[in-house]
Amino acid sequence: GAVVSQHPSRVICKSGTSVKIECRSLDFQATTMFWYRQFPKQSLMLMATSNEGSKATYEQGVEKDKFLINHASLTLSTLTVTSAHPEDSSFYICSARDRRRAGGPQFFGPGTRLTVL
Amino acid sequence: GDSVTQMEGPVTLSEEAFLTINCTYTATGYPSLFWYVQYPGEGLQLLLKATKADDKGSNKGFEATYRKETTSFHLEKGSVQVSDSAVYFCALTLDSNYQLIWGAGTKLIIKP
Numbered sequence: 746g747a748v749v750s751q752h753p754s755r756v757i758c759k760s761g762t763s764v765k766i767e768c769r770s771l772d773f774q775a776t777t778m779f780w781y782r783q784f785p786k787q788s789l790m791l792m793a794t795s796n797e798g799s800k801a802t803y804e805q806g807v808e809k810d811k812f813l814i815n816h817a818s819l820t821l822s823t824l825t826v827t828s829a830h831p832e833d834s835s836f837y838i839c840s841a842r843d844r845r846r847a848g849g850p851q852f853f854g855p856g857t858r859l860t861v862l
Numbered sequence: 863g864d865s866v867t868q869m870e871g872p873v874t875l876s877e878e879a880f881l882t883i884n885c886t887y888t889a890t891g892y893p894s895l896f897w898y899v900q901y902p903g904e905g906l907q908l909l910l911k912a913t914k915a916d917d918k919g920s921n922k923g924f925e926a927t928y929r930k931e932t933t934s935f936h937l938e939k940g941s942v943q944v945s946d947s948a949v950y951f952c953a954l955t956l957d958s959n960y961q962l963i964w965g966a967g968t969k970l971i972i973k974p
Binding site: 783 | 898906907908953955964
């Protein structure tokens with residue numbers, strides 16, 4: 746089946762630093778990847794849609810200058826949390842859609858737990 | 863381990879038919895339960911949720927009741943429309959962590 750990986754799985758950083766999270770589709774190509782954020786005991790929130798070769802589309806209320814998304818290839822999208830602060834601590838999940846299956850399901854990564862001290 | 867099991871799709875119905883998509887779960891604690899929907903070409907959206915036993919979540923005519931005795935959270939709608947065609951995901955999260963555990967998704971196709 747389709748596999749999506751994320752790296753790192755956990756990261757702890759100091760306030761003010763930047764953190765990069767990678768999302769890779771391992772056995773398929775994805776023109777579209779999604780980035781989600783999950784708060785404790787709450788449901789998933791879509792942050793942005795990442796399109797290969799073009800700018801990401803951000804959801805309302807998500808700061809694009811703080812959460813930089815780069816979808817440089819058909820198998821890799823990165824989310825960079827810039828100047829992280831404790832309120833950015835969360836669980837970040839990516840998903841990807843196989844380009845061969847228009848409108849097909851998303852395959853989810855295992856998530857990255859970010860803790861900002 | 864903790865898991866979510868959904869009925870396999872695709873599920874194909876005619877417009878105005880009654881819908882049930884089954885979801886059962888296995889969890890060591892007391893999970894919160896969710897249904898997410900993915901319309902064609904879009905990202906996931908939360909459809910409804912329930913946080914404790916016997917709670918009923920509802921939205922857009924869809925309902926699901928948190929049944930602890932049967933460890934189920936089946937999604938129902940009385941009269942489906944073509945616009946309900948999408949992929950539906952059942953998921954849970956436990957109090958001990960906030961990682962979502964997902965079902966495999968059920969594709970729903972509604973024919974006019």
